[in-house]
Amino acid sequence: MGYSVIYQIEYIYYPVLAALGVSVNLVAIVILSRGKCGLSKCITRYLVGMAAADLLVVISDPILRRMSAIYFPGSFLDITPVCSLVDFLVFATTEVSVWLTVAFTFDRFVAICCEKLKTKYCTEKTAAVVLGTVSVLSCLESLPWYFTFEPAFKIGNVPWYCVLKPSFFTSHAWAAFELFHRILTPCVPFCLILLLNFLTVRRIILSSRVRRGLRVRSNGKNHKDPEMENRKKSIILLFSISGSFILFWVTQVVFSIYQRITNRYSYSSPTDPLYITEYTAGMLQLLSSCTNTCIYVLTQTKFREELKNTVKYPLILIVKLVKL
Numbered sequence: 001m002g003y004s005v006i007y008q009i010e011y012i013y014y015p016v017l018a019a020l021g022v023s024v025n026l027v028a029i030v031i032l033s034r035g036k037c038g039l040s041k042c043i044t045r046y047l048v049g050m051a052a053a054d055l056l057v058v059i060s061d062p063i064l065r066r067m068s069a070i071y072f073p074g075s076f077l078d079i080t081p082v083c084s085l086v087d088f089l090v091f092a093t094t095e096v097s098v099w100l101t102v103a104f105t106f107d108r109f110v111a112i113c114c115e116k117l118k119t120k121y122c123t124e125k126t127a128a129v130v131l132g133t134v135s136v137l138s139c140l141e142s143l144p145w146y147f148t149f150e151p152a153f154k155i156g157n158v159p160w161y162c163v164l165k166p167s168f169f170t171s172h173a174w175a176a177f178e179l180f181h182r183i184l185t186p187c188v189p190f191c192l193i194l195l196l197n198f199l200t201v202r203r204i205i206l207s208s209r210v211r212r213g214l215r216v217r218s219n220g221k222n223h224k225d226p227e228m229e230n231r232k233k234s235i236i237l238l239f240s241i242s243g244s245f246i247l248f249w250v251t252q253v254v255f256s257i258y259q260r261i262t263n264r265y266s267y268s269s270p271t272d273p274l275y276i277t278e279y280t281a282g283m284l285q286l287l288s289s290c291t292n293t294c295i296y297v298l299t300q301t302k303f304r305e306e307l308k309n310t311v312k313y314p315l316i317l318i319v320k321l322v323k324l
Contacts, residue, residue: 004270006279011070013283014062017290021058024293025051031306038302043234045127046104047292050241053097053135054289060089062286080151080159087162088146095138095185097289101245102189102196103130108238109196113203141184144177182256190253193242204235233299240295248288251281 028051031037032044039047064086068077077083107130111122120126148168151159168174255277259265267275296303 006270006276007070010066010279010283014066014070017283017286018058018062018067021062021286021290022055024290025055025058027307027310028293028296029055031303031310032296034306036302036306037296037300039300040122041124042107042122042127043104043237045124045131046100046107047296049127049131050097050100050104050292053093053100054292056089056093057097057286057289060086060093065090078161080149080162083162084146084149087149088142091145091181092139092142094285095142096135098185098189098245098249099134099138100131101242102192103134105193105196105238105242108234109200111234112200141181145181148174179260182260186249186253187256190246190249193246197239197242200235200238236299237295240299241292244291244295245288248284248291251277252285255281 029048032039032048032051035041035044037044064077065083068075077086107122107127111118114121148164149162150165152161152163154160168178264274269275297307
């Protein structure tokens with residue numbers, strides 16, 4: 001019996017995604033941590049935190065969960081306590097990654113739309129507190145997932161594989177927890193990012209008109225405004241990050257809402273359109289953990305320069321060693 005098309009795609013997709021995700025996020029962490037990209041310390045903190053969270057998502061989901069099932073079935077990762085831990089890590093790291101995107105979007109909203117709050121909130125210290133708080137709360141909220149699984153069977157005294165407990169489908173408490181989790185990630189973040197971006201765009205349009213009018217009146221000419229130029233760069237970065245998040249998560253959000261409304265959680269075959277949609281949504285969602293570095297390269301001139309220097313450095317060392 002041949003494998004389904006989705007399985008054949010996953011067989012190639014996840015190793016490529018894992019290699020790409022680990023490399024680009026490590027590069028982003030190294031370059032941003034140097035603080036030479038012309039970004040404020042506050043923004044840098046958020047971007048480093050987001051890159052670290054995305055790196056953990058790539059390690060826990062494509063590598064430890066999906067690739068192990070495809071390439072190494074029956075390994076120690078399939079022992080029940082281990083696979084339960086991996087599933088918990090998948091939920092926790094995904095939630096951290098999503099909510100750090102919301103936190104970054106909110107920080108930029110405050111910086112642009114709330115002048116009085118900006119000086120107190122948009123600081124490196126506040127960013128560190130937000131990063132820590134989001135990480136701890138996400139782990140605590142995801143912890144119950146560890147206890148939703150039981151072994152499929154035992155060999156000797158060793159429990160193997162993770163299947164959902166029957167009580168997960170019958171208990172009102174578990175049903176409430178699952179609904180709360182699905183709303184918390186990704187439905188609420190998705191709506192918050194859309195709302196914050198809408199409010200930010202509206203404020204930018206209004207302030208741009210006012211500043212342009214004032215400068216024309218005072219100078220008689222429409223010269224470049226340094227403040228608006230800096231704000232424009234910040235906005236391009238913000239909208240690129242939040243826009244890519246919305247693009248790659250929209251299928252997952254719509255599918256989650258559809259499942260909840262129709263209560264359809266099983267499929268007739270691997271060719272079932274719902275089955276294909278679910279796995280495609282998962283692949284798109286995971287792809288979002290690899291895009292931020294590409295966004296930095298496209299939108300940040302100094303990041304591109306630092307990336308070139310990072311690539312050149314080992315080559316220069318090799319040349320020097322060869323000469324010696």
